[in-house]
Amino acid sequence: MLGACATPGFVLVFTFVGFGGLMHDVGFPIIAGLLSTLLVWALPAQVILIGGLAAGTPLPALALAVCLSGVRLMPMVVALLPLMRGPRPQLWKELICAHFVAVTMWVEGFRLLPPVAAEGRPAYACGLGAGLTSMSMAGTAIGFHLSHTLPGPLAIALLLLTPISFTILLVRNARQAVDWLAIALGAAIAPLVAGSPGGLDLFWAGVGGGTLAFLIARYGTGRRA
Incomplete structure (x- = not known):
């Protein structure tokens, strides 16, 4: 979990502060928003979810859109999972590790997992993913409760921190x-x-x-x- 406390992790926090402010503006409840961060764990899909609900999109169409948005993560799961499964793969552990794979986890996993001993990689991956998710949930709550002091344009601008950070990481690597x-x-x-x-x-x-x-x-x- 300490591995999550790096620049990409803090970029996530600020990004989810923007998401929390956006969530408050459209009237999305805080508990549901925190659950979306925990269970969906993909900011574009979460924005599609609350935006669609605010616009009155039919639930079947909205569910399909959220699922299709998650398809982009499949190549990342396929690429990173061999580093997370350890010497004796177990399906339930692999499913937990796979859940945590989003773009930040994908980038940080390739950076942090190779030096870890093979038998410790599943636990390390879960700890890293849990740390990133917890920080993101904290950012969501902060943004929601500070929305009255957070200007709308700033909340939206904070969402841009993630793609900017990903671009920098891609260039660096x-x-x-x-x-x-x-x-x-x-x-x-x-x-x-x-x-x-x-x-x-x-x-x-x-x-x-x-x-x-x-x-x-x-x-x-x-x-x-």
Whole structure:
């Protein structure tokens, strides 16, 4: 849990302060908002949830939109789970670890888990995820109760801290030419898929940019050879 107390974790806190203020403005109850942070644990899906409820969106359509928004996390789970399962995988432990995988957990997991002994990785992953979730719930509550002093534009601006932080982390962790190519292609695709149904714009930009970069690096290099 101490591993969560790093810059990405505190960025999450401020981001969820903005979410808490937004939640108060649309009349979403605090207990339900805290449960959404604990159980949904994906800010875009949570914004879709409260925005849809405030707009009167039919519940089946809203549930589908929230589920589709979560699809973007599947590649992250697939990539990070081998580092979290330990030498003797157990399904219930893997499901708990998988629940905590969001973008911050994905980035910090690749940074913090490799030095941990294999047998301790499931417990470490759960502790890291629980720490990030607890900090985010605290940020949600702070933003909700400070909403009368938090200007609306500032609350919305705080939501931008997370994508800004993720972009910085991606650039910091880029080591090879293919990493930079994936970032550039993802940024180029993002405006083309903005507003995709179900909040899947980040999914299409990330998977599309990464896939194109992989294909170019693999087959482009093969042709030159």
